[in-house]
Amino acid sequence: MTGFVDIRNVRLSYGQAGDETLALDGLDMSIQEGEFAAVVGPSGCGKSTLMKLATGLITPQEGSVEVAQKEVSGPVSIAGMAFQNPSMLPWRSTLSNVMLPLEIVQPHRANLRREKAAYTAKAEELLKLVGLGGFGEKFPWQLSGGMQQRANLCRALIHDPALLMLDEPFGALDAFTREELWQVMRDLHAEKSFTVILVTHDLREAVYLADTVFVMSARPGKIIERREVSFPRPRSIDLIYEAAFNDIVHDLRALIAEARVAA
Amino acid sequence: MTSSRWIALAPWLWTIGLFLVWELAVKIFNLPVFILPAPTDIWEAIVKYWSPIWKNSVQTLFTTVAGFLLAVVGGLALGLAIGWSRAIYAGLYPLMIGFNSIPKVAVVPILVIWFGIGTIPAVLTAFLIAFFPIVVNVATGLATIEPEMEDVLRALGAKKLDIMLKVGIPRSMPYFFGSLKVAITLAFVGSVISETVAANSGIGHMMLAAQSQFNVPLVWAGLVALAVLGIVMYAIMAWLEIRMTGWAHRGNRS
CATH class of the missing domain: 3.40.50.300 (P-loop containing nucleotide triphosphate hydrolases)
Structure with missing residues (x-):
């Protein structure tokens, strides 16, 4: 049975030939x-x-990685990604930080200008879902670490990955x-x-x-x-x-x- | 009076204090005017020679600002190029270090051969000296993007240009505006060096002429004019910095 994410027998090393670090070897995993x-x-x-x-x-150097077949x-x-470091952009409001992926990923990128209101509403709804309702206009540095991390999750999810x-x-x-x-x-x-x-x-x-x-x-x-x-x-x-x-x-x-x- | 009022007054009090001590020292030690003129002597010279001081100040300000603006455009462009690509960085950086190590006064004769004496060498010297801090600062801002941020955007399919426009350039702006303060003061150094060596006008030229006539108070008046221009331009750059990149200076407001 094939999964949504299929990693098969992956081998991967870093560095120059002769002085390389083997990071992964024979990695197999399948996620539904x-x-x-x-x-x-x-x-x-x-x-x-x-x-x-x-x-x-x-x-990978060897093996295969399949996502969504x-x-x-x-x-x-x-895919959406979030790391330990919230890495919010300090010159953007929280809302605008959350909406950043929409400026990158198609088809949102093309639609963003036209459907700005709908996208903004969506971002606000997402913020509310993680308990940040009403904080969209605040700048990231006005939020606590936990709140920044919530916003980070929103940013990872805004384009419905x-x-x-x-x-x-x-x-x-x-x-x-x-x-x-x-x-x-x-x-x-x-x-x-x-x-x-x-x-x-x-x-x-x-x-x-x-x-x-x-x-x-x-x-x-x-x-x-x-x-x-x-x-x-x-x-x-x-x-x-x-x-x-x-x-x-x-x-x-x-x-x-x-x-x-x-x- | 509250302590914040004192802090606001402090620059004026210290400046007045400096001139008072200076005046007193000259009077007490009875220093001849050609060694160190007292502030009152300098003030007299400023009043007496106001017209040439004003004309030459305008000339120096013009060459400085022209060179500075060229440095902003060139520095920004080269800084972005260097921050953009590792290959450009690796290739150009040693060249830039070498170039920056050359005393700019040594370049003026070459500029004179190319362009004759006058305004153009002064503008170009100001440009050459002011350009380096801008390049370095802009490139630093671009080169220090958090790798996580880059990963987040690249995983979304962002191109290098997207990352530069959305993250790199806004991020390097505080560095850029910070470097303008350094660049504008350096630009004055450049233009005055060039005017001293090869020009018919400008504060540098005026000071050199005054020196040859032993008009020492006028030499000092030229220094005061340069200091005033320098402070005014620096203040404008500092204001611009706060205005454009307030988000990076939040500590001062809260």
Whole structure:
């Protein structure tokens, strides 16, 4: 069965010939449409490389990457990305930051001027959905870190991407804000049912949010475990204090500890 | 009086203080006018020679601003080119460093051979000296785009030009406007150097002529005129900077 994102036997190395670092070797993963996948692993295992692969920012030396049944050979504009650093542009209002992708991606780019009002309404609605209603006119530096990260999620979603790529988006936030944003993310996924690949160090975050958790080995990275998380949705935040939840976290933690020793 | 009022007054108080100390020192040590004229002597010279000072100041201001504007256009263009492409950066940067290391006074004779003495060498010297900080600053602004931001946009299919227009150029504007303050003061240095070496007008030429006639107060009056022009132009650039890139100076307002 083919998935929405299919990565087959990918090998990828950085650097000049003779002095290269093998980042990924024999990487295989398949993610279904609408699935929420999390990727965890020891640091430096090539998780961020995986992000760039799936969005077509880099192409593998061996193996293939398919998104939506199409071989990826260049940037796939059906993806939205958000990183740990919100990287809002300080000269634009929050609303205008959120709408930035519309100025790039077709067909929105061509329609933006004509249907400005409709697009603005859409962006405002999205901001409201993440709890930033009424903050559109504020500049990013007037927002807290958590609020900037919410706006960052909106920017990643404004062009209705079929695939959302998240690279430790909540890593720099305090514990309470992080839990709040987990719930924001949970609700966004429930409402819009896009496919998500979340790269994270936080095992509880992975287990709470994802349908499937992939564990990567140390460099060169490959998938050493695929773990389905079958807690019913919608998941209450109290789930993270339950025994069944903690068992999964423990198992994953042990796997990563092993992978680190092997490195 | 509140402390913010004192801060607003401080530049005036310090300037007046400097002239007072200067005046007193000249009087106490009884310094001859050809060593150090007192501010009152300089003021007298300014009043007496107002017409030539004014005419030459206008000339110097004109050559400086013309050279500065050329430097803005050229610096912006070259800065964007250098920030745009690594190959252009790698190729041009060493050349620019070498070029910038040449004392500009050494270039004036060559300019005189090409264009004769007068306005054109002064404009070009101002241009040559003011151009470098603009290039470096614009290129720095472009070269320091956050890689995450670039990835976000490239994944959406943004072309290099999109990234430059949406992120790179707005981002480099605070650097650019900041460099204008440095560039305008350097432009004065350039034009006066050239006027001193090869010109029939301008403050530099006027000072050289006054020196040859031992009119020391007039030499000093020329310096004061340059200082005033410099401060006014700097203030205009600083105002422009705040006006155009207020978002980068938010710390001062909140």
